[in-house]
Amino acid sequence: MPDAASQIRFGLLGPVSVDLDGVVVGIPASRQRILLAALLLRANHTVDTAELADQVWDGKPPTAATTTLRSYMMRLRRTLGPVAGARLLTRAPGYRVELLDDAELDLLRFDALRRRGQGAAARLDWTGAAADLRAALGLWRGAALEDVPAGVLKDREIPSLQEGLIQAHELLARSDLELGHPGEALARVLRLQSEHPYREQLSCLLMRAQFAAGRPTEALDEFARLRRSLVDELGVEPGPHSRALQAAILAGAPLPPWPLDAGAAPTENALGTGPGASAGTGPGTAAGTPSGPAVLDRPAVPAQLPGGLRDFTGRAGQVDALCEALTGALPPDAPGGVGTAALCLVSGAGGVGKTTLAVRVAHQVAAGFPDGQLFLDLRGSGRRPLAPADALSSFLRALGVPDASIPRDEQEREALYRSHLATRRVLLLLDDVRDAAQLRPLLPGSAGCGVLATSRSRCATLSVSVRTELGALERNEAEALFAAIVGAARALAEPEAVTRILDACDMHPLAVRIAAARLVARPDWSAASLADRLAERRGRLHELVVDDLGVRVSFGLSYDTLAGADCELDREAARVFRLLGLWQGGEIGLAAVAALADRSVDATRQALDRLADIHFVREPRAGRFAVHDLLHLFARELVAGELFAGSEPELRPGTEGYAAVERLGTWYLHAAYQAMELYKPERRRFDLSEAPEPDPDTALRFDSYADALAWLDLEQGNLHAVTVQVGELRMEALAQLIPMETLHHLLHRRELDIVVETQTISLESARRTGRLEHEASSYNSIAHAHMELKQIDEALAAAHAALEIHTRLGDVPGRAAANESIAMTYYFAGRHEDALPWFERALPLRREAAHPFGLLATLNNVGLLYLELGRAEEAVQAFQESIPIARQADSVIGLGAGQLNLGEAYLALGRLPEAMASLREAIATGRDCDDPQMVGNSLSLLGDALTSTGEPDEALPAWEEAAEWYDRLGEPETAAGLRRRVAEARAEG
Template identity: 35%
Template sequence: MRFCLLGSILIDDGAGERPITAARQRALAAALLLRANRVVEWDEAARLVWEGEPPEGARATLHGYVSRLRRALGPSAAERIQTRDCGYLAVVRAGELDLDEFEQLRTRGKSAAREERWEESRRDLAQALALWRGTPLLDVTCLAGREDVVRQWTEIRLQTLEARLAADLELGLHQVVLAELTGLAREHPLRERFTGQLMLALYRCDRQAEALAVYRDAWKTLVEEIGVEPGALLKDLNQRILDRDPALAPSQGRPSVQVPAVRTPPPPAQLPPVTADFSGRGPQTAALLEFLEPAGPAEASRLAAVTGPGGIGKTTLAVHVAHRLSRFFPDGQLFAELAGAGPEPVAPQEIQGRFLRALGFPPEAIPADDEERTALYRSALAGRRVLVVLDNASSCSAIRDLLPGTGPAAVIVTSRAALSDAAVGRAVNLDLLSAATARLFFEQLIGAARAGAEPGSVEEVVEACGGLPLALRIAGARLAARPHWSVRSLADLLTDARGRLGELSVGELSVRACFQVGYDGLRGPGLPWSDRADHYFRLLGLVDLPTISGQAAAALFDVPPAWAHGLLERFTDARLLESPGCDRYGFHDLTRLFARELGLVQESPAERTAALGRLFSWYLASAEAAALALRPDIAPVVPRPEEGRARGGAEPAVPADRAAALAWFESERANLVAAALQAHELGMWDLAWRIPEAMRTFFIVRRHWADWIRTYGTGIDAARECGDLLGEARMHDGLGVAYFDVHRFAESAEVTQTAVAVYRAAGRRDLEALAASNLTGALGRLGRYPEGMAAARAALEIQLADGQLNAAATTWGNLGMLQFFSGDAAAAIESYLVALDLSRRTGNRYAEVAVLSNLGEAYTAVGRHVAAIEHCHQALILCAELGTDHGRAITLAHLAEAYWQTGSAGQAREAWQEAAGIYERLGAPEAAEIQGRLRQTESV
């Protein structure tokens, strides 16, 4: 375990850092760690967390903070926060808290200095200082007494730094520490010891005049700012330098840390060349320049991060910005590729060695010890205006030892991972290029004349590249190298998704190779599933869903949901997945092609079929559970055989109520549709029609007609393929309802008549009657009233004989609608009232809302406007409860007519406008009709 307060608060349980996102939870953790291994009483904890007088109920709130803090920290760290009778106790063992370790090393280093064991003193003090990651409690903003703690420990750090520099000077390392002392003396002009150490280092480097100039500047600063002269020790040192006191020279017989004189090479200029065709990142460039351009003497180094998936242009942007900034960093620009996205990232100590050599340190002057090397690296950067670009970092911890400790240096780091460390002052996350920007970028690559000659082909190439800058660059490079190719020829090559990745390759650039780097780094120690992470990624690539949740992935992978969520997070951290929302994960188009290629090659047909079967079965079972929550009054018509319910490691989603069921259906609608269509494509016929059937009630409530018609259309084919008569009838029946809604009345009548015939062949009188009832609406709209009446009465005969009063309520309503269409509003009202009575007696709220709305229309037709308005308002209340916007729009239109007939023109127009808005959003054909009605009323 590691507990760190010297910087942003950091808790590492051995499996990685555990972020604490809530401010008061960070404050509570800091308060307990500052008082480690002693009980912090309730009242004291409350005063610390609320910075004074705590609010009422603070103790209960503290309990909640502790519970959430434990969850955030994971089981290993959570057990270290213990509840006692009177408060809380943070259990910290020896060597686990950076404050304790710092104090132990500091004490040991000072003791060694007193005994003139300078090598040991320097080593221990450097190790102590290396523990500092920035200002103590950097991200703890609401802790009482924080400022005092920060001041105390900052002062102790400066004293430790002075002691380490004294050891450096005793060991003859005056040339090594000169740059660091220059920066420190500038940052802390009132600390006379830094000034004296700088004077001594300059003198020992044979720069006596500069050493005396430092004294004169210090004297002026002290006199002008605080009205005192330098102290006796500084005055004495100045005089001894004037006298060239031999005792100031470094002693002879240096130990092993003695280094040769540092050469003075030209400042390093390691930035890669900037690309001439850089474009499309204007706002991001501006944000980085604004943050990194020095506005004056820098008190602290600045760190900016550029993050995003592979191929998105992180390095290009970082290098472009670094070149723009180079004039502000005359002491050099350092660049390193860390290979953090792959399985073998470069060690920070290796990078430190490269940078130190570039800054002029000979190899023999660079310590082998990691902590000493880090201390020397930070000393070398202190006081220098150096820009460091760290490309392709794996995490915050991978760059921690490469960050300057203090001074005017600046760092730009790129990473596929989201760098959440508080030390990052400005984070820029790159997304895919917009269609317009991608086209402009591609046109720059191939030339405006060539692009203008084939605009349609350019659009196809840009679309195939999916807004990924690397893909666009490769496509452009291929055309640039082949001046006789047409853009059409490349567009044709990219049309076939199966070969697209192979075509997006030129020279050393390859989209597939870019993705391969992240894929190769998926496996890792520490979690039960990590040794098969690549296998699960390949399975995910086989799926056509737009997004996937942790529960659905658990079914696909056949693992517990917690494992599945961890896998999805790992894929996201590797930037092989995107996370558009909480517990939502999806592929970029090209990444999906990469994963699918791997899955089709490396996973056996049996494994692929089993995995997709588990996933689609999970969606079916979840949709059935949600449908039951929507209509608890109706048993499923086609219950799924239990032997077909294999779901792997995940139980189906079971919404608690109607509202939750609607929300689940809406969130998973695109996935359910995609699952049904992919099941059809793969020949999983049973699943291909059962998933749409499970969505029937949802479709009726929310009227997503395009999805409804498409899935039921393929469902007919699937049910026929597996020889399921009942399934075939259900698909025809449901498709007929959808066709009716969109005013395709002839098609509605045709498929519903087929449903009646197939139900009859399957021996399902109850469903035959229900389909005959549904048929009446289409027949009525086609003017085939006698046929419609006959169908309605035949349905009622069966339903009433079999005691199906719930279904009979719907049929009486349909009969009334047919009578209204035929011009007999009085007869329609009589039928509607029977339907209303039956629907209320049987609890059929969906029939009830339709009948109430239709009664409003019928009462208006016979001049009973008050009754019409009353019934419409009752229907609107039910529409809200059931979540049916389509029903609300129908009812609002009926209500508007009633208001208009009573002379309430304002209320009528308001109702029509709302109805028109709903119809337009749904894409319903009634939208034009209502807009026309509104125009008619405006002229009255």
Template identity: 35%
Template sequence: MLRPAQLPADIPDFTGRKELIAQLAERLTISPGNALTVVAVSGAGGTGKTTVALHVAHAVRAAFPDGQLYASLRGAGAAPLRPEDVLADFLRALGLSAREIPSGVHERTARLRSALSGRRVLILLDDATDSGQVAPLMPGAATCAVLVTSRSWLGDLPGAHQEGLGLFRRGEALELLARVAGTERVAAQPTEAVKLVESCGLLPLAVRIVAARLAARPGMSVEVLARRLADERRRLAELKIGRDAVESCFALGYEPLDADHARAFRLLALMDGPDLSVAAAAAVLDVGQAEAEDLCESLVDLSLLESRGPARYRYHDLVRLYARGLAEQADPANERTAALDRLLDHYLAGIRGVCRVSLPGFVHQAGHQGPELTFADAPAARAWVRAEQVNVSAAVEQAGRSGTRVLSEEVPLLAEVTGLAEIDDRLILGAVLHALGLGALRVRGVDEAISLLSAALAVAEAQHSPRLAASAHGLLAMALGDAGFVGEARAHVEQGLRLAHEIGDTQGIGVNHLGAAAAAFRSGDMEEAIDSLLKSAQAYREGGLPLRAAWASHRLMDAYRALGRPEEAVKVGEEALPLYQSMNDPLLTGRILSRLGQAWTDLGEPERALRCWKEADVILGPYDMAEGRAVRRHLGIA
């Protein structure tokens, strides 16, 4: 038998992956006993699977003195190699003549196993389509080892250790850039070098291409190439040199897709958000969630989509650009617009559902229309906001840029929530963030409220809307005050009151006095808190908003009780209770009842307190907040 040595040459400037290389080499060379060692490396096109596999194979070749067999299976191409043809090549490499090679695939597999029995041979199978292409090529001897690369996850390959290959770390990308393009050139423009490799998405193939382009053009600076890649419209066109092109690499994964998977790959890339849920994918594709999940999971298995977590997906930046280019070529404009409209409708339904939970009084008063997502309770609604805040913002901004929707007609409750008589499309994003921020604040989601309201304020300021900005300042002051950031809260109150007084906005004045009260509470100044709360109520009454004047009531009760004045707390609560009930706002109603229970306890009226707490428990239970848990403790059922 001949001793084959078929490995292609190693890459002289191989960079990074040190830990992975060591792990793979150890797995291939440590005997597992009587079982064959099989290692499968999978990853998206351009991640360097072949390069890594060759480097590992050369590193361990001394452990396989009887030879190394190699085959490029062309799994990502239009015509993958048939196992029987690969087997014939292997048998010839081992010294068999044409007459000695059997005709059938099963017979050839058996002959290969016989030929390798007792020998230490490494087999490298590069670019496999799936485990069906690889299984007939497996030797039977535990003395051998097999290293497989594939774009697909070969989870059904028996006994294989699976290793996913991802992107470069930034340091690895910069190291490769310097080794190929020149250390001095990269060191001379470090900031531009970082921008360059980040425009490559840290994809190894893309980094190698830009490095090679710089090496071939001594007069081109890193800054110039980084500037060219900064333009997304021409980025993929820039990422090619000679026969190497990122776009061609991606095409090898896309072209074998069937029609449904190809459509999903293209349309899901249209959204601007950083990721998407199964529900959002179903909306884009106009299919059921089960079908959407199957499509997404298949694309993940093919390394065309990334799994970010349970039922959440995202594209690599360059893959997204490639898919969008395909969508522009393959999908009519009306189909692309319809897909994005369905995505926006999905997020608007989520906004309505969140408001139904956290702003029930507003939903009732506004009488808004349109479908809603249903959330079991406040924690579920909060989780949705945390997961989708950035995606909601991106979808609203994207729809606003396209000009295909009159966004201000989509969520009528926003005018009620923000106090703006009219919300044009420029302010729709700020209004959405404002509404979600107020909802988070009301269910004590302080961190989410700060994030959402800060974003709403940024939109209001960018669009020069003093009314929206004044309201955002006040609500943000409330959130910051509750979180203990008293100085920041007071600064927002100062700005918010200035804006509100300049335009005569009584609602803005009212909400900023609420923010001042939150800061005073946190600093322990109850007299200042009471003064601010009374000013807030007065501003709302002067503005013709008597129901909103009651918003301060539960905080006012807290202040009176803190000062040892429970009689006044009870008076405030009993006056506010029917107003809260008339708002159809169970959250505020529950809060007043819980505080009435505390005030009646202070006054030595346990039976009255018990009645209030029992009513409050029924209302506050679904919100899972500290107030509800305190009520249950008072009732002895916590």
């Protein structure tokens, strides 16, 4: 069954994408992308093998398509990894991808949101429709199946995908018109109409939007263009609705109803004139009652809410949840209801829009609190937060209590404050709360009131009705905010530049707002010029400043509070945050942070928890931490020691930063070594004594091969990042040893470009330090990677360079490896005759080096080459020699491979009794180690051998059992082929 513990997100609306727990899984092979796309388009349904083959090979599948497709599926599973790969299931007569719910595929999420938007529109809920449709369209990252080079698949699927996209745009444009936003509708429809000039529905939308925007002439021009296009290209006249629109615009008459709801009552878009609203009425005023001066029998109702932002965008789900909690929690007979006041908390890092959201919500629910709205900035993120006693005094004055009547004793103030609220329905907006202790004295004691608080802290000990944690905006929300500030026309004019700006801002609301404001303030700037200024990471925070707003200033409030606190934990958290500015990878584990900070794991955990509490770090999964990009830039400035544009940490030997990176690199080196001890114990080991000793408190240990492999997979990107960093800093021992310890895992995962990059770092470091043995080893590894990349000239050049150094050093194992690298390069290039002499040079060197695993590999490789060359007798000799070596080295896999290969070689020679004996040994070995591939292949060949001896009846059980093993292996086509052979043999008999 699929693993429900991990969050998997597949994507088709743009390039094919796979995201596992926030980590993107790359799929470099084009046919694997086609295969995955074809399965995802029919998610949770089995797709026939023949249909898949037709799509993967674009209508021209090869003869052996079924077998090759099975190979592609196995590679795709390996590429996706154990969790995501497990979603690809073999189900007769083909394959299927298993999804747990619609949220796991963007196409399914898009369809669900689009249908929900259509339903809202049918109910005339245009706000809900717009929110759902914007969310749906925000899922598109480009053209659907953008990187899938398959004409057959695209011809079948793209038209329906494109139609759904256009319908969503059209309905959103209509929603914007209904909501009184003709500019947004106009920009959207213009973009679509240029791509679909004959789509009459779009032209009608465009005419309505132009008319609503005060451009009737342009609307009439659009009708004329539409008519010309339809008549000239299609030979038809525009439909009745288009003509009715033209006639109404010409006559200056009201526009005709929309075609599908001509009988619906007209809707009002002006504020205060919609259904249920009456002009001139308000709380406590009956409709039709003459308005006049109010006669109050108590103090004026406080109305302290600050003004909201005109360009507020996004956060629709959070707004709805907060509004419902604040209004739905009120008892019907309040004030004086029994219970507790609704308390809603909005938390998040500085600049994520907590106050903006809270003010928006407060204004929306204000009518439900007729006794007033109180607002106070508690200054919790600063060094001098407002004392609860002072806040109580402020509120009591607002409630009409004279200064002389406010008690001096804080508890008495609380009692008086709650007494005044007990019979009232008041909304309290408490901004920038420091912690729960500051907030508790300000909470009402009865259910009639509502409290909406914002804080950079989670205030975890509070019991709240709704807890909303704000982070970065969704991309569509960030785009909408940016366009709302700079204007839709300017945003649409340079879409690529806007995307670059938003990426540089990391979708952080304050950063997006500042970037947009800078563009507004400089009409001579293009969006591209601002994007270029933000592209340089070192100066980005300097650019994100306008007037009194600055991303750095916002972050600095929280940091200064930590760093200047009396609490030692807060100061330590500030130090850990600074040091995280040195980190250049992705998510980082707890033990690695402890090594970076030179603290115990427990102490580091406490510091990270404190940072998570104020949203300076995230913990996307247990024990793994991440820092948003802009916060990371801020941390880099801090660790440099000064806050100024372009500052970078000076990482010289002897500095705190240099020592921290060295500790981290040391930790990763020894952790990789421990993992490789289980993952690849037969590898060549290097002396780690040149590197510093790790701290035993943070050292990792692994219990099994699976644990080791899982850690290597998880940390692959970080190991790469730390390799690059120690190379740049010329930490020579680490720069040479980390690539050597990570080599075999990268080769296993086919990360060949990373192998070349990291081994080049090792090579350059080895040259600087004169370490010839490390230099030669790096050349060997580079040669292997180039060989697998089919870059034959580069592979041969590196392998010959390695051979020259190994020869100079008198390094026999190294010479053997270099000769075999040259041989394997020729072998991969199909130049078998050229490969043979290099194998024959490597073989005696392997024997001389007396390294059993290396000799085993060479014997099997040269034996397989002999079979390719038709020299089966020599192949037999090589495989025969490998078998006792495998027994002595206790290599069960090597033993089984030798027995299987030997049986195949005997079969090629027609030495059937010997072939059958060797294959039966391979079957027994494969069963012992539970290797389905070994057993299935051996049984299949054994059946062939038995048939050749004239004993077909004895071959049938071997083929039948082989089919069962292939079923276990997930190769149903191979199993089916063997069963057909059995059926045909029995039919002939």
